[in-house]
Amino acid sequence: MDDLDSFGPGHIGSYQAERRARSRPLPVHPKGIRRRREILDRSLEVFAERGVDGTSLRAIGEAIGVSHAALRNYFASREELLVELLLERDVRSEASREEAESVFGHLTNTAEANSEIAGIVALYTVMMGNAIQQAEGDAREYFTERFELNRADLSSRLEEELSTHGLTATEDLGDVAALIMAAFDGLQVQWLLDDRVDITRILKLLERLLLASARPADAAPGQSV
Amino acid sequence: MDDLDSFGPGHIGSYQAERRARSRPLPVHPKGIRRRREILDRSLEVFAERGVDGTSLRAIGEAIGVSHAALRNYFASREELLVELLLERDVRSEASREEAESVFGHLTNTAEANSEIAGIVALYTVMMGNAIQQAEGDAREYFTERFELNRADLSSRLEEELSTHGLTATEDLGDVAALIMAAFDGLQVQWLLDDRVDITRILKLLERLLLASARPADAAPGQSV
DNA sequence: GTCTATACAGGGATAGAC
DNA sequence: GTCTATCCCTGTATAGAC
CATH class of the missing domain: 1.10.10.60 (Homeodomain-like)
Structure with missing residues (x-):
């Protein structure tokens, strides 16, 4: 029912434990x-x-x-408080992910839920900017670990989903995962500045592109779709 | 020889003039x-x-x-100074764009140039975060206008480029432009936090996906590639 | 025109009293 | 656990020297 994220972390991650010890x-x-x-x-x-x-x-x-x-x-700090809000949202997003029927289903669900709560999307984006201007810090660790976990999780979920449909990927799924996450985050920024940008529609476009690039699992490489 | 941006604005834009009058x-x-x-x-x-x-x-x-x-x-303000730096970079990027052979050629050139100057990429990303947390302000106007101009420019350049190769788009090119820009910005963030993320390689992946979705200009809709 | 000096409001962080 | 008081930093604003 809320949150903006591009997929909550599949598991909480080692950073969580370290952070807890510190705070x-x-x-x-x-x-x-x-x-x-x-x-x-x-x-x-x-x-x-x-x-x-x-x-x-x-x-x-x-x-x-x-x-x-x-x-x-x-x-311990203002930053830690704000990161905690992002973590809470991840947990809720994780719950909704388990209900979603597909990877892109969850993404578009999330995008639509986010459109009702621009505040947390803005927080996410602002914290992302804060994260990269630090050599270290809670926000930086949060995003670094989040991106790494999500790339791995998303990649394996994509592979699973393709094989369910009798398809095999022709592209590196780690790169595909990074691309999807980048598109999601980038589209959110554009939407925050101009709500005519339709995140859901553009994500569906990306989904079509990716589906078309997969090939039947029993076909020889080279013949796509 | 530098800059991070996702494509400098094709023209400077009305915001530039207004901003000048104010500062x-x-x-x-x-x-x-x-x-x-x-x-x-x-x-x-x-x-x-x-x-x-x-x-x-x-x-x-x-x-x-x-x-x-x-x-x-x-x-007039610190923010104005920093936005000025981003504008200067756009002007230089625009010059390099005119030399590039294709839309994605310019994008990957830019990405590679950026990898040598993480500083300005970080500035861009931080300012993006600043922009969205303001109802108004120099940074917000800069990014709003930038995104709008770039979506239009990129869209028309893509159309031009496709027709040069005897192709027609099967997807809305405005949405495609937004997607490319979002991917570029999002990948930059991921790269700033983890330099194993290869922006150029992933942009080429996206280019392949998009090219595969185009169809010969004389073919009937429905038969892709 | 250019610059210094100075003041102000606000921020996060911290020490120590209760 | 919560307070007050304080510190040092920030961007912004103004007055006035040269």
């Missing part, structure tokens, strides 16, 4: 757990209203009624 | 002209060394030996 310990008492949830929920509300750059720790704290310093009992 | 007047005296150039050049050096977010006005001023306030005689 604030998860609260164990009910009050702490509620507080942490409240911070995450309010953060989403605040940047839905004021944009990503308007979402300062002070603004979030103000929305809850605590000082900005209090937030840092739960999140 | 600081261009210097007319030799000293001012030299100073403005120096600021732009040093800016590139500074964020090559310290990253985009390390490129504060104070850092640039320090590299030149002037106060940060002096920079604002030439650029």
